[in-house]
Amino acid sequence: MEGIVKLDGDIWQVDLQERGIPGWSSAYFMKSEDSSGWMLVETGASSSVERLLGAANYIGIPSAAVKYIGVTHVHVDHAGALGVLARHFQEAEIWVHHRGIKHLADPERLIEGARAAYGEQKMGQYGEIIPVPQENLCAAEEGVIIPLGGRPIEVWETPGHARHHVCFYDSKTKGLFSGDAAGVYLPGLSKLLHRFVTRPATPGPDFDGDLMLQDLYRISLSKAQILYFTHFGAAYPAQLLIELVIGQLLVHMQLARDYLGQEDASRNLCRALELQTKKGLLTSTPEERVCELPGYEQELLLEPLHNSADGLLSFLEKKGVFYE
Ligand SMILES: [Zn+2]
DSSP states (O other): OTTEEEETTTEEEEEOOGGGOTTSOEEEEEEOTTSSOEEEEOOOOGGGHHHHHHHHHHHTOOGGGEEEEEOSOOSHHHHTTHHHHHHHOTTOEEEEETTTHHHHHSTHHHHHHHHHHHHHHHHHHHOOOOOOOGGGEEEEOTTOEEEETTEEEEEEEOTTSOTTOEEEEETTTTEEEEETTTOEEOHHHHHHHTSOOEEOOOOTTTOOHHHHHHHHHHHHHSSOOEEEETTTEEESOHHHHHHHHHHHHHHHHHHHHHHTTSTTHHHHHHHHHHHHHHHTTBOSSTTOOBOOOOHHHHHHHHTTHHHHHHHHHHHHHHHTOOOO
């Protein structure tokens, strides 16, 4: 089946083809050490449920064998399908940060927030968000270990992207399911340019720059060697990727400080972030051309910058940083 990759350590990566776009969002199926069951990390939006169920079938995972589902946070592109999936994987404990639990059980505010961030048309492409049965939900917080049949999965709280964000650390592969905490990784472009291409993910209204830096320092200094990005795919060494994202985040925050308080700050900062991001795509040819981006990677790299600009500005405003 296209878009399913078997990784080392009994992990399968599934391209969710979010909104019909390949290479945007991944989910991962991870097998327990004693073969008694599986954990699914990330669900994507409801419009990806058919793909996810097709993938489980292809890999040979019966519905009752999915014992755990973990979502890194409750944004629609990571957890939107949970309500629908809970009907298929009825045995599964659903692990989510404790701040996210009430929003999954009663998703009204989640839907409102997503509509405000993405607009009506994009929301339609994500599919419906329905409540998750309260009794299936488990509170993920720092120090919790999910006992995946001899394969302990640690929960790390990483509140910089959103206050309800966690990462899941797999001791078997020394890999971290990083959600949006470690930014976005573009495998196609990285391959094309023979270097890592990443960007930090800083959307409003929850983004906190100080906390995100702490999260990134922590991951860089941790035992994690591989990152399983939701956007998109597995990459290593984790420490190099993270240190690249730290540098980018520091520069983006400086740009936001430069524009804060100015007229049209959001639009101008977005433009500045776009130019800065494109500069990172210079090829090594004599003409130093910016490489031709494949369509969807261009979208993945540049389209969310509107959101990122707003997140950076609102963080600085909340923090009370004003420059004359
Ligand atoms: Zn995301």
